[in-house]
Amino acid sequence: MMYLLESLRIALRGLSANKLRSALTMLGIIIGVAAVITLLSVGQGVQTLVTSSLESIGTNLLFVFPGNIQSMGAGARFTTAAYLTLRDADAIRNEVANITAIAPSLQGTADVEYGKTTIRTTLIGTTPEYGPVRNYQPADGTFLTPEHQATGARVAVLGWRLASKLFPPDVYPIGQTIKINRIPFRVIGVLKEKGGGSFGSQDDVVMVPLSVAQQRLYPNRRSPAGEPLISVIDVQVDSQKHMDSVAAGITDVLRQLHRLKPEDDNDFTVISQADLISIFGQITGVLTIFLGAIAGISLLVGGIGIMNIMLVSVTERTREIGIRKAVGAKRRDILLQFLIEALVLSLIGGAFGIMLGIAGALVVDRLSADLTTVITPQAILLATGFSAAVGLFFGIYPASRAARLNPIEALRYE
Amino acid sequence: MDARDDHVLIDVRNVVKIYRMGEVEVPALRGVSLQIRRGELLSIMGPSGSGKSTLMNILGCLDQPTAGEYYLDGVNVGELDDNALAVIRNRRIGFVFQNFNLLPRTTALQNVELPLIYAGVGLRERRERAIAALEAVGLGDRIHHRPTELSGGQQQRVAIARALVTHPSIILADEPTGNLDSKSGKEIVAIFQRLNRQEGITVVFVTHDPEVAACTRRIIRLRDGLVESDEPREADCVYLEPEPAPAEAGTPGSLT
Ligand SMILES: Nc1ncnc2c1ncn2[C@@H]1O[C@H](COP(=O)(O)OP(=O)(O)O)[C@@H](O)[C@H]1O
């Protein structure tokens, strides 16, 4: 349609007549769109990272935690104290079918020391089955063995990154003696790098036999009855289709063992890997929307900037509008002219914003070790659509004001 | 060669225009009636504030009367909506202002093209017609100049080219020589006479200058929003250029 083309030409001429102001107006949109793109891509990246980390933990896993996560904070009433012990793990192992492996663990932080280097990191006291359940394999040396567990040997397995931080390059870690919370341990293995880089901590762990962790490192973490506690039980199910039945079986066994009455809530929580993925997915999804909304506000501010400039422009060009009307411009022509100006401003701003946003996402990607930012076509479409909508929405009022001007009054305007 | 005929182009009946300024009502026209035939060349005179501009704006469909009727070529303008008025301003009327009213930062050519844009004329034809109109007012060598690069007389000629580029039947000019020295003023009037005699365009202009008014065949005088006198003066009309001999006249339809 020639009208549109003509209006576009007029609008471009109008904008280029005042380049600095046009650029400054665009700045608001540029920043808004860039923020939307960058933050959405970071949000997406976090989501992808969380999902892939959770997937890299292992397959067909169930986790049993003490306490009821769902009713926590919502006035949970426990008839028994919320804790897990080895007896729970043994009961699950003995009474629930379709379980391939089960690995109770006690987790905490610990100071790991070699020579003059001390590193505070995550300690996992666990059983040999933890290796296969969680896909941990030794790169050097061996993993924990049943013997270590039975004899309470002070041996440790190190995540590869922890090992590389702890030991100088010329020291072979296996066989070295390190100190964990000042107690000497012998290093028997260094783990392979875990794919997925889960939160950056999977490769920084130190693992010791569960019995040693309970007796020597955390002797105070006991139930009121004096039984040593465990933090979590990892359960590997033999196949995907048994996940629900195993979860139900664990629930039955533990309720019985904890002597819960039918009306009592569970005092433990069974969560599957898939549940975790979806929970974290929801959290990061909300986070992404939240970030996007914050960025959207700056886009809104940019839009108000456009409206402001368009209003100024309409006032400033009242005479021009009068002249155009005097030679035959219809309301529609004037409306279109100013609307297209607003639209062009916001779309050009949007285009620059998209470029800046992609650059921002790439910078974040470069700066963070684990995070891979994801620029989705949807984010770009969203930003483009949003900036066009902003242009239209905030352009329509100034444009219709221009269109409604009376030609005589417009021509009289000084 | 006389382009006049008996066709009544403008028929104004008892037109009243009252401006409202808050509480105060300012009657600018208090019952003006007049007829203008096709091909006339006339001037409107009167003291400042007598309603000349108000009348011109109504004639040019830039404004609507408060009461009374205005028939343009038989059509009651008072019944037309905004769009229809815009079309009339675009196709039928060329308006020339005292202060030129050109778009700044825009070349003479682009200024003259403006009405054609709103008439929906394509790029190439637009350019050709705008150049022809500028040549007709003797500015063929200034088409890429901006208003600030032109003298007052030249700017007014650009404005006339803009008025006549759509081939209107009427050109209305509100004090077109008011901002010009007398030499440039004469040149403008000469152009109006030429357009009237050669193209048959009806020309109405407002002036304070008796010498300029003497160049028209009819003078309407306004006072206090009423027609004071309406005086035909065919015989006394001063022509600034000799009437071209029919044989030497430009090819039919050309603007020069
Ligand atoms: N927009 C307006 N608002 C109020 N009063 C106006 C307006 N335009 C003109 N007038 C008044 O109407 C009268 C006629 O004005 P105008 O037609 O401009 O006179 P002229 O052109 O003959 O000098 C004057 O008294 C003027 O003050």
Ligand SMILES: [Mg+2]
């Ligand atoms: Mg006046």
